[in-house]
Amino acid sequence: EIVLTQSPGTLSLSPGERATLSCRASQSVSSTYLDWYQQKPGQAPRLLIYAASSRATGIPDRFSGSGSGTDFTLTISRLEPEDFAVYYCQQYGSSLWTFGQGTKVELK
Amino acid sequence: QVQLQESGPGLVKPSETLSLTCTVSGGSINSNTYYWGWIRQPPGKGLEWIGTIYSGGSAYYNPSLKSRLTMSVDTSNNQFSLKLNSVTAADTAVFYCARVVFGYYYMDVWGKGTTVTVSS
Numbered sequence: 001e002i003v004l005t006q007s008p009g010t011l012s013l014s015p016g017e018r019a020t021l022s023c024r025a026s027q028s029v030s031s032t033y034l035d036w037y038q039q040k041p042g043q044a045p046r047l048l049i050y051a052a053s054s055r056a057t058g059i060p061d062r063f064s065g066s067g068s069g070t071d072f073t074l075t076i077s078r079l080e081p082e083d084f085a086v087y088y089c090q091q092y093g094s095s096l097w098t099f100g101q102g103t104k105v106e107l108k
Numbered sequence: 109q110v111q112l113q114e115s116g117p118g119l120v121k122p123s124e125t126l127s128l129t130c131t132v133s134g135g136s137i138n139s140n141t142y143y144w145g146w147i148r149q150p151p152g153k154g155l156e157w158i159g160t161i162y163s164g165g166s167a168y169y170n171p172s173l174k175s176r177l178t179m180s181v182d183t184s185n186n187q188f189s190l191k192l193n194s195v196t197a198a199d200t201a202v203f204y205c206a207r208v209v210f211g212y213y214y215m216d217v218w219g220k221g222t223t224v225t226v227s228s
Contacts, residue, residue, distance in 0.1 A: 001171065032212060033212070033213055035212075035214040035215075037155075037215075039155075043220075044204055044218040044219065044220055044221050045147075045155065045204070045215075045218060046218070047214060047215060047216050050209075050212055050214040050216075051212055051214075056216065088154065088155055090155075090157075090214070090215075092213035092214075095168040096157075096168065096170070096171070097145070097157040097160065097213065098157060099147075099154060099155040099156065099157060100154070101154045102154045102155075
């Protein structure tokens with residue numbers, strides 16, 4: 001089973017700043033099967049990025065994904081007030097899905 | 109626009125079976141484009157994949173839950189379900205159902221979630 005480790009656990013930033021979130025896999029993951037979700041308190045997760053770098057429908061272009069192999073990154077170019085939330089990476093492989101433990105982006 | 113809605117008891121006693129249903133509206137569950145999944149989130153914790161099922165009945169389970177888990181699809185009612193037996197307090201969580209896109213395997217549509225508490 002592939003384990004995803006996200007870092008940092010918490011990122012304290014101000015609106016307008018750049019956020020860089022990391023997701024590291026315990027073994028190589030196909031870029032096709034690495035995705036990112038955003039979750040706000042009391043809400044269901046929302047798909048942000050699929051296939052490592054493709055934005056989901058309606059997602060602003062300040063969100064971008066990159067990476068390959070075992071190292072993937074979600075970048076928010078300029079934080080808006082509505083971007084403060086928890087972000088999860090997720091992978092699929094061998095008929096199993098796993099999530100990272102999440103990174104909380106909080107207001108500094 | 110496809111919507112998913114979870115339903116089921118909010119309280120289950122320890123050692124009993126947790127049963128939840130997800131109703132799909134605005135689209136057919138009998139599609140070769142999508143799978144259907146369950147994810148849970150214990151209070152204050154992260155997301156845990158439970159299992160994924162195809163309308164034809166093939167199911168994939170989290171190995172840590174496999175011995176207690178059964179998933180099924182009811183195409184006539186456009187629903188899919190999960191049953192988790194021998195529950196303990198550790199199974200207390202918000203349970204989400206989601207649509208899984210075939211070929212990419214990401215979850216593009218989610219239900220709002222339902223809270224299940226395991227307690228006597």
